[in-house]
Amino acid sequence: MKKLLIGFLALVMLFVAGGAAIADASEVDSLIKKLVEKGILSATEAKELVGEMEKEDQKQQEEITQAAKKAAVEETKRMSLPKWAEKIDFTGDFRLRYQHEDTENDNNPSRSRGRYRLRAGVVADVHDQWTAGFGITSGGGNPRSTLQSFDNGFETPDLRLDYAFANYRPCKFAGITAGKFKNPIWQPTVFLWDSDIRPEGIAVQVKYKLDTGEGIELFATPAFFVLDELSATTKDPVMWLLQAGAKWNITDKIYLKGAGAYYATDNVEGNSFTYSAGTNTTDGAGDLVNEYNAIVGDLEVGVTFPGPVPFAALVGQYVKSDADDPMGGSGFDDDEGWLAGFKFGHKKLDQFGTWLVGYNYRRLERDAWPDFLPHSSFYNGSTNAKGHEFVFKFGIHKNIDLTVDYFRTEQIRLNADNLDREQDWLAVDLNLKW
Numbered sequence: 001m002k003k004l005l006i007g008f009l010a011l012v013m014l015f016v017a018g019g020a021a022i023a024d025a026s027e028v029d030s031l032i033k034k035l036v037e038k039g040i041l042s043a044t045e046a047k048e049l050v051g052e053m054e055k056e057d058q059k060q061q062e063e064i065t066q067a068a069k070k071a072a073v074e075e076t077k078r079m080s081l082p083k084w085a086e087k088i089d090f091t092g093d094f095r096l097r098y099q100h101e102d103t104e105n106d107n108n109p110s111r112s113r114g115r116y117r118l119r120a121g122v123v124a125d126v127h128d129q130w131t132a133g134f135g136i137t138s139g140g141g142n143p144r145s146t147l148q149s150f151d152n153g154f155e156t157p158d159l160r161l162d163y164a165f166a167n168y169r170p171c172k173f174a175g176i177t178a179g180k181f182k183n184p185i186w187q188p189t190v191f192l193w194d195s196d197i198r199p200e201g202i203a204v205q206v207k208y209k210l211d212t213g214e215g216i217e218l219f220a221t222p223a224f225f226v227l228d229e230l231s232a233t234t235k236d237p238v239m240w241l242l243q244a245g246a247k248w249n250i251t252d253k254i255y256l257k258g259a260g261a262y263y264a265t266d267n268v269e270g271n272s273f274t275y276s277a278g279t280n281t282t283d284g285a286g287d288l289v290n291e292y293n294a295i296v297g298d299l300e301v302g303v304t305f306p307g308p309v310p311f312a313a314l315v316g317q318y319v320k321s322d323a324d325d326p327m328g329g330s331g332f333d334d335d336e337g338w339l340a341g342f343k344f345g346h347k348k349l350d351q352f353g354t355w356l357v358g359y360n361y362r363r364l365e366r367d368a369w370p371d372f373l374p375h376s377s378f379y380n381g382s383t384n385a386k387g388h389e390f391v392f393k394f395g396i397h398k399n400i401d402l403t404v405d406y407f408r409t410e411q412i413r414l415n416a417d418n419l420d421r422e423q424d425w426l427a428v429d430l431n432l433k434w
Contacts (some may be wrong), residue, residue: 091135092120093433097147100426105419114150119162129169135162142275144194144376163198173209178202184221185243186259188300188315190375191339191362197373201225201238215249219259227265228273235267245298253304261296268292268370277371277382281323281334292370294321304347312344315360323367334384334413337368341389349395358391365412379409379423386412387423399433 036046095117102110121135136159139146148157165179177184183193184203203223210216220243227237245259269291272282281289302313316339323335341360349356363386364374371383379385387409394402407425414420 087125089123090120091123091434092118093431094118095147095432096430098428101423103421103423105421115147116150117147118159119146121162131167131169132165133167134164136160137162139196142376143197144275144372144381146196174204174206176202176204184223185241185261186219186221186245186257187298187317188257188313189317189339189341189358189360191317191364191378192296192319192337192369193373194376194381196376199223199225217247218244219246220244227268228271230271237265237267237271237273239268240264240266243296255302256300257302258299259297261298263292263294263296265291265293265370273370273372275372277374277380279366279382279384280371281367290321290323290367292321292323292367294319294369302347309344311347311356312342314340314342316340319364319368321368334366335368337364337383338362343391345393346395349393349401350398352396354395356391356393358389358393360389362386362389363412377405377407377425377427379407379411384412385409401431403427403429403431405429 032046032049036043095115097115097117098112099115100110100112117138119135119137121133123131123133126132137146138148138157139160141160146160146162161180163180163182165177165181167175167177169175178201180198180200181203183195183197183199184205185193187193201224203221206218206220208218210218222242223240225239225241227239229236241261241263243259243261245257247255247257249255268288270287272287283289297316297318299316300313302311304311317337318339319337321335323333339360339362341358341362343356343358345356346354347356348354362378364378364383366384369383371381374381374383378389379387387407390406392404396402405427407423409425410420410422
């Protein structure tokens with residue numbers, strides 16, 4: 001009879017441990033204690049009964065834990081991205097701009113307008129050594145401007161292909177990119193190459209850090225760019241180039257970065273380009289009279305400090321083409337250009353209150369460089385111009401900043417009417433990146 005009662009109580013305990021109980025653990029303990037007091041159970045039998053109950057409770061908890069882990073794994077699988085999506089990086093930025101420009105003695109009023117720019121892109125890891133990507137952008141066909149003005153009665157402007165490329169990395173320090181891609185040429189500030197230009201062709205990028213403990217990294221970029229495709233001839237305008245340089249971390253607070261480049265063009269002479277600024281020397285038909293073979297030098301020296309101004313740098317650039325007296329016996333080659341400037345503040349605008357101030361003076365003679373490539377905000381993207389640039393950037397949040405950019409420029413050589421046309425150009429930008 002006692003064994004039957006013990007079995008019955010064991011079943012009750014199991015029922016309680018299973019979650020459909022009629023009493024909590026303290027009530028069960030009291031019940032067992034009373035059964036011992038009345039002599040129905042001995043102390044040994046009570047102890048055995050409690051042990052059986054604890055074993056069943058532990059088993060039940062383990063089952064619950066395993067079920068919870070399984071559910072968590074299933075939920076993670078359900079919520080996680082598919083494998084193909086894990087190989088893709090999404091990037092983009094948005095710019096909102098107020099722009100003002102005024103050129104003296106050009107018979108045009110000053111101009112103010114609101115503008116915006118949207119860029120978005122994806123890059124996918126196709127294989128361990130292969131990536132491919134493409135991007136879209138606002139703006140028209142001009143390769144030096146992706147900005148869209150507020151105009152035309154709320155029209156819905158088109159999006160354009162910004163870049164489309166494939167990249168192969170045969171080793172960790174070298175990569176080969178082909179297609180239409182972001183400019184691989186390093187320059188300490190925007191001068192000879194407008195930042196919106198996406199060259200078309202093929203480029204190799206090499207970066208190799210010397211294992212000497214001196215903090216020196218070498219880099220080189222040989223490239224071949226197609227400038228135009230002409231259906232009436234096989235002599236398409238092209239550009240060959242090689243940039244090579246080094247970055248030397250002299251100390252943990254001082255660095256020096258410099259590069260030299262050689263540019264060679266074929267079939268540029270005798271052709272014209274759609275987005276030319278019209279300032280290179282041309283013949284009576286409007287075709288260029290020079291190839292633009294040129295040497296270019298770039299330099300940046302930077303220092304970090306403790307205190308309220310944590311970073312400062314000096315920048316410089318120089319270009320000289322092989323144009324030979326393009327003015328036709330004037331005695332002036334007009335084949336050089338240079339830039340000198342500085343910047344100080346915070347190297348990265350990664351939080352509220354960070355800032356950067358910059359200034360440079362630049363001079364780009366008429367045939368120092370092809371006039372469809374320079375910074376589009378510097379005297380309408382032309383050559384034969386000189387002047388000042390002032391920049392102020394203020395960090396609002398990580399990936400959000402406010403930038404004020406001002407140019408005061410003028411022509412180096414006046415037009416035939418001998419009128420001095422100085423230009424003021426101002427942009428106030430709100431930039432957001434993701």
